[in-house]
Amino acid sequence: MNQIRQLSVQWIWGLLFMLLASSAEAKILHEERSVYTRIIVQDSNRLRCLKFTLKRDDSTQTCINLNHPKQLVFSYTKMSLASLLLQPNPRRVLIIGLGGGTLPMALRDIAAEATIDTVEIDAAVVRVAKNYFGYVEDEKNRAITQDARVYGKRAALRGLEYDLIILDAFNGEYIPEHLMTVEFLQEMQALLSDGGVLVANTFANSELYDYESATYAAVFGEFLNFRSPATGNRIIIVPQARLTADQRSELSAEAMQARAEQLQTALEPYDVPITAYAKKLVWLSKRQPDWDIDAYPLTDQFSPANVLNSR
Numbered sequence: 001m002n003q004i005r006q007l008s009v010q011w012i013w014g015l016l017f018m019l020l021a022s023s024a025e026a027k028i029l030h031e032e033r034s035v036y037t038r039i040i041v042q043d044s045n046r047l048r049c050l051k052f053t054l055k056r057d058d059s060t061q062t063c064i065n066l067n068h069p070k071q072l073v074f075s076y077t078k079m080s081l082a083s084l085l086l087q088p089n090p091r092r093v094l095i096i097g098l099g100g101g102t103l104p105m106a107l108r109d110i111a112a113e114a115t116i117d118t119v120e121i122d123a124a125v126v127r128v129a130k131n132y133f134g135y136v137e138d139e140k141n142r143a144i145t146q147d148a149r150v151y152g153k154r155a156a157l158r159g160l161e162y163d164l165i166i167l168d169a170f171n172g173e174y175i176p177e178h179l180m181t182v183e184f185l186q187e188m189q190a191l192l193s194d195g196g197v198l199v200a201n202t203f204a205n206s207e208l209y210d211y212e213s214a215t216y217a218a219v220f221g222e223f224l225n226f227r228s229p230a231t232g233n234r235i236i237i238v239p240q241a242r243l244t245a246d247q248r249s250e251l252s253a254e255a256m257q258a259r260a261e262q263l264q265t266a267l268e269p270y271d272v273p274i275t276a277y278a279k280k281l282v283w284l285s286k287r288q289p290d291w292d293i294d295a296y297p298l299t300d301q302f303s304p305a306n307v308l309n310s311r
Contacts, residue, residue, distance in 0.1 A: 030132060034124035037172050041132045047073065048132065050100045050125075052172030059172040062100030064133055070106070070269040075228050076201050077102055079235040080166055081110075081267065082226060082277040085259050086239045086251075087197040090114050090163035094155075094191065096148045096179065097169030098125055101135025108141045110266045116141045117162075119151045121169075148179055152187035161193040167200040175202065177303045180212060185219040197239055204234040210295035217289070218297040224284045226277075237281070251285045 029048075030041040037052040049063040063073040072078050080103060084090075090111055095104055098120035107116055118141075120126050126143045129135035137143055144151060148169060165188055169179050178184060188198060198220070202212055204227050216223055216236055224237040239251065256278035267274050296302065 030128065032124060034122050036122045036124075039124055039128055041128060050128065050133065052170070059170075061170060061172075062102055062133065064100065064102065069134060070109075071271045072102060072106065075231050076233040076235060077106075078270070078272045079226055079228065079233060079277070080168070080199050080201060081106070081270070081272050082235070082274070082281060083164060083166070083197050083199045083237055084110070084263055084267075085256055085274070085278055085281060086237065087164050087195070088259055088263060092160075092162045092164075092193070093117070094162040094165045095119070096165075096167045098129055098135070098143060099168065099170075100133035101129040102133070103166060103168060104141055105135060106270055108138075110263075110270075114140065114163075117144055118142070119144045119146055119148050121145070121147050149184060149187065152184070152191065156187065156190045160191060161196070162191050163193050163196050165192060165196065165198045167198070170201075174208075177298075178300070180215065181298045181300050181303055182215055182218055183300045185215065189219060197237065199238075200236040202234045202236060203232050205232040209234075210292040211298055213289065213291035214293070214295040215297040217293075224281055225287065225290065226280065226284060251282060253279075253282045256282050
Protein backbone atom coordinates (compact mmCIF):
# COMPACT_ATOMS: atom_id res chain seq x y z
CA MET A 1 0.00 0.00 0.00
CA ASN A 2 2.86 2.40 0.81
CA GLN A 3 4.43 1.90 -2.61
CA ILE A 4 1.05 2.60 -4.28
CA ARG A 5 0.72 5.82 -2.26
CA GLN A 6 4.29 6.79 -3.20
CA LEU A 7 3.67 6.25 -6.91
CA SER A 8 0.29 8.06 -6.69
CA VAL A 9 1.86 11.09 -5.02
CA GLN A 10 4.59 11.19 -7.65
CA TRP A 11 2.00 11.03 -10.42
CA ILE A 12 -0.06 13.86 -8.85
CA TRP A 13 3.00 16.08 -8.58
CA GLY A 14 3.97 15.19 -12.14
CA LEU A 15 0.48 16.11 -13.35
CA LEU A 16 0.55 19.43 -11.51
CA PHE A 17 3.97 20.11 -13.02
CA MET A 18 2.66 19.44 -16.53
CA LEU A 19 -0.44 21.59 -15.95
CA LEU A 20 1.67 24.51 -14.76
CA ALA A 21 3.89 24.14 -17.79
CA SER A 22 0.97 23.99 -20.20
CA SER A 23 -0.62 27.08 -18.65
CA ALA A 24 2.35 29.21 -19.68
CA GLU A 25 2.64 30.62 -23.17
CA ALA A 26 4.43 28.08 -25.34
CA LYS A 27 7.40 29.21 -27.40
CA ILE A 28 8.33 27.23 -30.50
CA LEU A 29 12.11 27.01 -30.80
CA HIS A 30 12.29 24.79 -33.86
CA GLU A 31 9.94 23.31 -36.43
CA GLU A 32 10.66 21.20 -39.49
CA ARG A 33 9.14 18.56 -41.72
CA SER A 34 11.51 15.60 -41.89
CA VAL A 35 11.19 12.62 -44.23
CA TYR A 36 9.09 10.82 -41.60
CA THR A 37 7.20 13.39 -39.52
CA ARG A 38 6.70 17.02 -38.52
CA ILE A 39 9.03 17.89 -35.64
CA ILE A 40 8.41 20.67 -33.13
CA VAL A 41 10.60 21.76 -30.20
CA GLN A 42 8.67 23.86 -27.76
CA ASP A 43 9.42 25.63 -24.46
CA SER A 44 6.65 26.14 -21.94
CA ASN A 45 7.51 27.43 -18.48
CA ARG A 46 10.25 25.05 -17.24
CA LEU A 47 9.67 22.32 -19.82
CA ARG A 48 11.27 21.82 -23.23
CA CYS A 49 9.39 19.23 -25.26
CA LEU A 50 9.87 17.37 -28.52
CA LYS A 51 6.70 16.66 -30.51
CA PHE A 52 5.99 14.62 -33.62
CA THR A 53 2.84 16.23 -35.03
CA LEU A 54 2.24 14.71 -38.45
CA LYS A 55 -1.25 13.54 -37.46
CA ARG A 56 -1.78 14.76 -33.88
CA ASP A 57 -0.89 18.03 -32.17
CA ASP A 58 -0.52 16.45 -28.70
CA SER A 59 2.02 13.73 -29.48
CA THR A 60 4.84 14.64 -27.12
CA GLN A 61 7.87 12.35 -27.34
CA THR A 62 10.31 13.85 -24.86
CA CYS A 63 10.36 16.60 -22.26
CA ILE A 64 13.19 17.88 -20.11
CA ASN A 65 13.04 20.09 -17.04
CA LEU A 66 15.25 23.05 -17.95
CA ASN A 67 15.96 23.78 -14.28
CA HIS A 68 16.86 20.15 -13.52
CA PRO A 69 17.96 18.54 -16.82
CA LYS A 70 18.71 15.13 -15.32
CA GLN A 71 15.29 14.79 -13.69
CA LEU A 72 13.13 12.50 -15.82
CA VAL A 73 9.75 14.06 -16.58
CA PHE A 74 7.73 11.10 -17.90
CA SER A 75 6.70 8.02 -15.92
CA TYR A 76 7.63 5.62 -18.71
CA THR A 77 11.29 6.68 -18.77
CA LYS A 78 11.54 6.17 -15.03
CA MET A 79 9.74 2.82 -15.29
CA SER A 80 12.12 1.71 -18.05
CA LEU A 81 15.04 2.07 -15.65
CA ALA A 82 13.45 -0.56 -13.40
CA SER A 83 15.20 -2.95 -15.81
CA LEU A 84 18.44 -2.18 -13.94
CA LEU A 85 17.06 -4.18 -11.04
CA LEU A 86 17.37 -7.25 -13.26
CA GLN A 87 20.52 -6.22 -15.13
CA PRO A 88 22.40 -3.71 -12.92
CA ASN A 89 25.68 -3.83 -14.86
CA PRO A 90 24.94 -3.90 -18.59
CA ARG A 91 28.08 -3.86 -20.71
CA ARG A 92 26.27 -3.32 -24.02
CA VAL A 93 22.94 -1.52 -24.37
CA LEU A 94 20.71 -1.24 -27.45
CA ILE A 95 17.97 1.41 -27.57
CA ILE A 96 15.47 1.49 -30.43
CA GLY A 97 14.20 5.06 -30.83
CA LEU A 98 16.09 8.18 -29.73
CA GLY A 99 13.50 10.90 -29.12
CA GLY A 100 15.32 13.66 -27.26
CA GLY A 101 17.98 11.25 -26.05
CA THR A 102 17.04 11.27 -22.36
CA LEU A 103 17.34 7.49 -21.90
CA PRO A 104 20.76 7.01 -23.52
CA MET A 105 22.13 10.06 -21.70
CA ALA A 106 20.80 8.79 -18.36
CA LEU A 107 22.30 5.36 -18.95
CA ARG A 108 25.59 6.92 -20.07
CA ASP A 109 25.80 8.43 -16.59
CA ILE A 110 24.36 5.55 -14.56
CA ALA A 111 26.18 2.72 -16.35
CA ALA A 112 29.39 4.55 -17.21
CA GLU A 113 31.21 1.47 -18.51
CA ALA A 114 28.44 0.44 -20.90
CA THR A 115 28.53 0.89 -24.66
CA ILE A 116 25.19 2.32 -25.80
CA ASP A 117 23.94 1.96 -29.38
CA THR A 118 20.77 3.95 -30.14
CA VAL A 119 19.03 3.20 -33.43
CA GLU A 120 16.95 6.07 -34.83
CA ILE A 121 15.46 6.01 -38.32
CA ASP A 122 15.15 9.79 -38.69
CA ALA A 123 18.39 11.77 -39.04
CA ALA A 124 16.48 14.97 -38.22
CA VAL A 125 15.56 13.59 -34.80
CA VAL A 126 19.24 12.91 -34.04
CA ARG A 127 20.16 16.46 -35.01
CA VAL A 128 17.33 17.98 -32.93
CA ALA A 129 18.25 15.84 -29.89
CA LYS A 130 21.80 17.20 -30.08
CA ASN A 131 20.84 20.82 -30.70
CA TYR A 132 18.02 21.19 -28.17
CA PHE A 133 18.08 18.34 -25.61
CA GLY A 134 21.72 17.87 -24.70
CA TYR A 135 22.25 14.55 -26.43
CA VAL A 136 25.98 13.98 -26.90
CA GLU A 137 27.68 11.20 -28.80
CA ASP A 138 31.05 9.79 -27.73
CA GLU A 139 33.00 6.56 -28.07
CA LYS A 140 30.55 4.73 -25.79
CA ASN A 141 27.33 6.47 -26.76
CA ARG A 142 26.46 6.60 -30.46
CA ALA A 143 23.39 7.11 -32.63
CA ILE A 144 22.87 4.88 -35.66
CA THR A 145 20.55 6.28 -38.33
CA GLN A 146 18.83 3.17 -39.61
CA ASP A 147 15.55 1.27 -39.55
CA ALA A 148 15.52 -1.03 -36.51
CA ARG A 149 14.61 -4.09 -38.60
CA VAL A 150 17.62 -3.55 -40.85
CA TYR A 151 19.89 -2.95 -37.87
CA GLY A 152 18.67 -6.04 -36.03
CA LYS A 153 19.31 -8.34 -38.98
CA ARG A 154 22.78 -6.93 -39.64
CA ALA A 155 23.74 -6.94 -35.96
CA ALA A 156 22.82 -10.63 -35.74
CA LEU A 157 25.01 -11.41 -38.75
CA ARG A 158 27.88 -9.61 -37.01
CA GLY A 159 27.34 -11.67 -33.86
CA LEU A 160 26.51 -8.66 -31.66
CA GLU A 161 24.88 -9.26 -28.29
CA TYR A 162 23.35 -6.85 -25.78
CA ASP A 163 22.78 -7.14 -22.03
CA LEU A 164 19.93 -4.62 -22.14
CA ILE A 165 17.60 -3.83 -25.05
CA ILE A 166 15.09 -0.99 -24.72
CA LEU A 167 12.34 -0.68 -27.36
CA ASP A 168 11.17 2.93 -27.39
CA ALA A 169 10.30 3.78 -30.99
CA PHE A 170 7.25 5.98 -31.64
CA ASN A 171 6.11 7.71 -34.80
CA GLY A 172 3.71 10.22 -33.26
CA GLU A 173 0.76 7.83 -33.13
CA TYR A 174 2.16 4.63 -31.67
CA ILE A 175 4.94 2.11 -32.24
CA PRO A 176 5.55 1.53 -35.98
CA GLU A 177 3.70 -1.62 -37.00
CA HIS A 178 6.77 -3.46 -38.28
CA LEU A 179 8.38 -3.06 -34.82
CA MET A 180 5.55 -4.87 -33.03
CA THR A 181 5.54 -8.26 -34.69
CA VAL A 182 6.69 -11.73 -33.70
CA GLU A 183 9.40 -11.58 -36.34
CA PHE A 184 10.84 -8.32 -35.02
CA LEU A 185 10.83 -9.53 -31.42
CA GLN A 186 12.58 -12.71 -32.49
CA GLU A 187 15.25 -10.57 -34.14
CA MET A 188 15.68 -8.66 -30.88
CA GLN A 189 15.70 -11.89 -28.86
CA ALA A 190 18.59 -13.15 -31.01
CA LEU A 191 20.63 -10.13 -29.89
CA LEU A 192 20.16 -10.74 -26.16
CA SER A 193 23.15 -12.01 -24.24
CA ASP A 194 22.73 -14.83 -21.74
CA GLY A 195 20.96 -13.14 -18.85
CA GLY A 196 20.04 -10.20 -21.08
CA VAL A 197 16.92 -8.13 -20.36
CA LEU A 198 14.51 -6.64 -22.90
CA VAL A 199 12.26 -3.68 -22.08
CA ALA A 200 9.46 -2.25 -24.23
CA ASN A 201 7.57 1.01 -23.79
CA THR A 202 3.91 0.46 -24.71
CA PHE A 203 0.41 1.48 -23.59
CA ALA A 204 -2.54 -0.32 -22.08
CA ASN A 205 -5.61 1.65 -23.14
CA SER A 206 -6.95 0.06 -26.33
CA GLU A 207 -7.85 -3.30 -27.91
CA LEU A 208 -4.25 -3.52 -29.10
CA TYR A 209 -3.29 -4.43 -25.52
CA ASP A 210 -4.44 -8.05 -25.88
CA TYR A 211 -2.75 -8.60 -29.24
CA GLU A 212 0.47 -6.89 -28.23
CA SER A 213 0.63 -8.93 -25.02
CA ALA A 214 -0.02 -12.14 -26.95
CA THR A 215 2.85 -11.25 -29.30
CA TYR A 216 5.38 -10.85 -26.49
CA ALA A 217 4.11 -14.03 -24.84
CA ALA A 218 4.50 -15.94 -28.12
CA VAL A 219 8.16 -14.97 -28.36
CA PHE A 220 9.33 -14.75 -24.75
CA GLY A 221 6.81 -16.72 -22.71
CA GLU A 222 6.48 -15.00 -19.35
CA PHE A 223 7.20 -11.31 -18.88
CA LEU A 224 6.66 -8.65 -16.22
CA ASN A 225 3.66 -6.48 -17.08
CA PHE A 226 4.61 -3.21 -15.39
CA ARG A 227 1.61 -0.90 -15.72
CA SER A 228 0.80 2.61 -14.53
CA PRO A 229 -3.01 2.85 -14.39
CA ALA A 230 -2.84 6.59 -13.71
CA THR A 231 -1.07 7.39 -16.98
CA GLY A 232 -1.90 4.38 -19.20
CA ASN A 233 1.80 3.58 -19.59
CA ARG A 234 2.88 -0.04 -19.71
CA ILE A 235 6.47 -1.25 -19.61
CA ILE A 236 7.02 -4.84 -20.69
CA ILE A 237 10.10 -6.32 -19.01
CA VAL A 238 11.45 -9.66 -20.17
CA PRO A 239 13.89 -10.76 -17.46
CA GLN A 240 16.83 -13.01 -18.33
CA ALA A 241 15.12 -14.05 -21.52
CA ARG A 242 17.26 -17.13 -22.24
CA LEU A 243 17.26 -18.57 -18.71
CA THR A 244 14.93 -21.23 -17.38
CA ALA A 245 12.26 -20.56 -14.78
CA ASP A 246 14.37 -22.32 -12.12
CA GLN A 247 17.15 -19.78 -12.68
CA ARG A 248 14.96 -16.73 -12.12
CA SER A 249 15.71 -16.44 -8.42
CA GLU A 250 16.93 -12.90 -9.15
CA LEU A 251 13.30 -11.83 -8.68
CA SER A 252 13.29 -12.68 -4.96
CA ALA A 253 12.31 -9.86 -2.61
CA GLU A 254 15.73 -9.94 -0.96
CA ALA A 255 17.62 -9.65 -4.26
CA MET A 256 15.40 -6.84 -5.50
CA GLN A 257 15.75 -4.88 -2.26
CA ALA A 258 19.54 -5.27 -2.27
CA ARG A 259 19.81 -4.07 -5.86
CA ALA A 260 17.47 -1.15 -5.20
CA GLU A 261 19.75 -0.02 -2.38
CA GLN A 262 22.79 -0.27 -4.66
CA LEU A 263 21.10 1.75 -7.40
CA GLN A 264 19.39 4.37 -5.26
CA THR A 265 22.21 6.92 -5.15
CA ALA A 266 22.88 6.75 -8.89
CA LEU A 267 19.17 7.07 -9.75
CA GLU A 268 18.32 9.82 -7.28
CA PRO A 269 19.10 12.72 -9.66
CA TYR A 270 16.69 11.16 -12.17
CA ASP A 271 13.81 10.98 -9.68
CA VAL A 272 13.37 7.21 -10.12
CA PRO A 273 11.54 5.56 -7.16
CA ILE A 274 13.63 2.42 -7.47
CA THR A 275 12.71 0.97 -4.05
CA ALA A 276 9.00 1.10 -4.91
CA TYR A 277 9.75 -0.41 -8.32
CA ALA A 278 11.66 -3.29 -6.71
CA LYS A 279 8.64 -4.23 -4.60
CA LYS A 280 6.39 -3.88 -7.63
CA LEU A 281 8.49 -6.26 -9.77
CA VAL A 282 8.43 -8.92 -7.05
CA TRP A 283 4.65 -8.61 -6.88
CA LEU A 284 4.33 -8.70 -10.68
CA SER A 285 6.38 -11.89 -10.89
CA LYS A 286 3.51 -13.70 -9.14
CA ARG A 287 0.68 -12.24 -11.23
CA GLN A 288 -1.30 -14.08 -13.90
CA PRO A 289 -1.93 -12.60 -17.39
CA ASP A 290 -4.64 -9.94 -17.44
CA TRP A 291 -5.10 -10.05 -21.22
CA ASP A 292 -7.03 -12.32 -23.55
CA ILE A 293 -4.65 -15.28 -23.90
CA ASP A 294 -6.54 -16.37 -27.03
CA ALA A 295 -5.66 -13.15 -28.88
CA TYR A 296 -3.72 -13.69 -32.09
CA PRO A 297 -0.07 -12.57 -32.06
CA LEU A 298 0.89 -9.78 -34.44
CA THR A 299 3.08 -10.91 -37.33
CA ASP A 300 4.56 -9.38 -40.47
CA GLN A 301 1.51 -10.80 -42.31
CA PHE A 302 -1.04 -9.84 -39.61
CA SER A 303 -0.43 -6.47 -37.98
CA PRO A 304 -3.58 -4.29 -37.82
CA ALA A 305 -2.00 -2.31 -34.99
CA ASN A 306 -3.34 1.11 -36.02
CA VAL A 307 -6.91 -0.18 -36.26
CA LEU A 308 -6.73 -1.95 -32.91
CA ASN A 309 -5.09 1.03 -31.24
CA SER A 310 -7.99 3.30 -32.26
CA ARG A 311 -10.61 1.15 -30.53
